[in-house]
Amino acid sequence: MRIDFDPESMAGGSFYKLLTAVVVPRPIAWVSTLSVRSVANLAPHSFFTVSCVNPPMVQFTSVGRKDTLSNVEATGEFVVNLAPEALFEKVNETATDFPPENGEFEAVGLEREPSVRVKPPRVAASPVALECVLHSTLRLGDSTVVIGRVVHASVKEDVLDDGHPEFELLRPLSRLGKNEWGVGGDVLELARTPYEEWRRKQG
Template sequence: MFLDFETLSPRDTYSWMINTITPRPIAWVSTISATGHTNLAPFSYFQAVCSKPPTLMFSGAVNRHGVSKDSVINVGQVPEFVVNLVPFALAESMNLTATPLPHGESEFEKFGIAGAPSSRVRPPRVAAAPVAFECKLDRILNFGEGPSSSNVVFGTIVCAHISDTVLGPDGQIDPAKLDTIGRMGGDNYVRTRDLFTVARPR
């Protein structure tokens, strides 16, 4: 099979990308608007970018009406956000926050998700998240125009909250205890407990 991405429709392009680029880590992003309304939404177009400075990114698609995600709108108003990692235990709660809500209605309140104060940014973090990265906006890059285009948000990590429950005896992350999930195609997810080791060449 050969796919010509220059001729595929945006819908088909999206389908092929999300079903082949797997598993994708999930950024559960909390933001706050200029008027103080919180937002919590998941993004699977998410990745670490650089460790010096410590930088990550998430990408929010523009909807069919040409409107950006609430998370992106909020970051434009208050240039801070928190990336909460999603373990298996929080998968259902995370999925609920993908529900389209009117701008300004809080997913924390709507779905009974407990928040906790952040240390250096204004948006709250998810209290039960095993890892939460507090970030300050570096830049937003816009790719494309109109529906199905995207706003890519880059943030500098200023601090992190890591639960002691996901640390091993060496004080480092134990992947089995962290138990994060990854996004596959469609409604499918994967747990990250099925590990194997391949030593890097020296």
């Protein structure tokens, strides 16, 4: 038996809570930006994915109008920092709705480091930073999709295995439902089967 849910008849954020409980796990874009007054903002966004391969692009969604979105629109630059398990509490702290004039790096005690191609700083302790320039935004209802072209990537050596980032070394956080977070878990490895090989196996 199934239970049916109608988003148009559900009050407030009830359907949002349902969506975020079933679209899991969601990787986190820990986005750093600079305001026009050079205040460094840092906030986690759990609607995040790759948009394009060539040229490389990533996207995150701002639900409502937040400082991250305002800064990206004003400056055209941002950095997606990987949110690792080791910084779990710091990532959560940067989700606090600080006033725009309060920089999250200083507020929660995170060290920053300069980026190579863009002005917003990177999180020094994050193992991966994707430096991005704004490609476009798309307004959808109460949310805005932000698409950025990745112009530089920086990865710490200790999360690389033969030059490739390894999931078990990255230990990325993810968001689940309610106030739940995901960390690591079992890794299954299975190569894709070319069609001709699949057809041969069918006899």
